[in-house]
Amino acid sequence: MSGFSGRRAIVTGAAGGIGSAVIAALTNAGVTVAGLDLDTPALSETERSLGIKMHKITVDLSSVDDTRRAVGAACESLGGSADVIVNAAGVYELAPALKVEQSDWDLNQNINLRSSFFVAQTAIACRSDDSVPMSIVNVSSTGALRSGTGDAALSYGASKAGLLGLTISMATEWADRNVRANCVIPGVIDTSMVRIMDDPAAGQAWLDQRVPMKRLGRPEEVAKVVCFLASDDASYVTGASLVVDGGYLCA
Numbered sequence: 001m002s003g004f005s006g007r008r009a010i011v012t013g014a015a016g017g018i019g020s021a022v023i024a025a026l027t028n029a030g031v032t033v034a035g036l037d038l039d040t041p042a043l044s045e046t047e048r049s050l051g052i053k054m055h056k057i058t059v060d061l062s063s064v065d066d067t068r069r070a071v072g073a074a075c076e077s078l079g080g081s082a083d084v085i086v087n088a089a090g091v092y093e094l095a096p097a098l099k100v101e102q103s104d105w106d107l108n109q110n111i112n113l114r115s116s117f118f119v120a121q122t123a124i125a126c127r128s129d130d131s132v133p134m135s136i137v138n139v140s141s142t143g144a145l146r147s148g149t150g151d152a153a154l155s156y157g158a159s160k161a162g163l164l165g166l167t168i169s170m171a172t173e174w175a176d177r178n179v180r181a182n183c184v185i186p187g188v189i190d191t192s193m194v195r196i197m198d199d200p201a202a203g204q205a206w207l208d209q210r211v212p213m214k215r216l217g218r219p220e221e222v223a224k225v226v227c228f229l230a231s232d233d234a235s236y237v238t239g240a241s242l243v244v245d246g247g248y249l250c251a
């Protein structure tokens, strides 16, 4: 991947499965990373288990004020504004459609959708020099496009569909600031968010029936696509969504 060396990145969901795989890939490519997450001990554990150094910033992305504070703190500790933003924090708050409460709805929308906007908006406000390209990668989900694994994920799916629209608006609004914005659309990826393998036999049967590649995706497989979109190799790609799902949406 080109254009990464010496760049600075902010990654949310830094202690999670996909976020930490993204951080591993970015740091290996020479990017300095600020990792943001709610879970402070898990941030330290991520750093230790990956054998890397990152700027660790605890944040509650359900609060816009705290999001703005944390992104400002990230730019300060990175020594300048970020060139790469990866919005990988997420929650998977489930409730059957007729039983969705405001609290379920708000949690999914506020973290999966709203925080992605305020992270990016604050990061752009920290920018003083638009000559260096900036790239935003939002992590959506196949749940945006199909109701999936049998979970009661209506409000999650709505938040991830919103992220597709938000990405297009970001790409349009901020192109003249030398900012690109794209999405990845992961299918079912092997992280703690995914519950289908709690019953391994039923989980494999579901994969055999629904996913042409008949297996879960690995976080590293999503991270590689995120890094491509974030890098200068994708310099004319903006407003796009790249599906990483082993064929799930095709079948």
Ligand SMILES: NC(=O)c1ccc[n+]([C@@H]2O[C@H](COP(=O)([O-])OP(=O)(O)OC[C@H]3O[C@@H](n4cnc5c(N)ncnc54)[C@H](O)[C@@H]3O)[C@@H](O)[C@H]2O)c1
Pocket (backbone or CB within 6 Å): 012, 013, 014, 015, 016, 017, 018, 019, 036, 037, 038, 039, 059, 060, 061, 062, 087, 088, 089, 090, 091, 111, 112, 139, 140, 141, 142, 185, 186, 187, 188, 189, 190, 191, 192, 193, 194
């Ligand atoms: N795993 C999958 O199958 C899958 C599929 C499609 C999309 N995704 C999306 O990928 C992203 C990463 O998910 P993952 O699978 O790595 O899950 P994960 O649970 O491992 O990681 C999510 C991270 O977000 C953090 N987070 C949650 N609430 C937060 C808050 N209020 N403030 C700050 N951080 C908070 C968590 O602490 C966690 O570290 C999510 O947006 C998720 O919706 C995952």
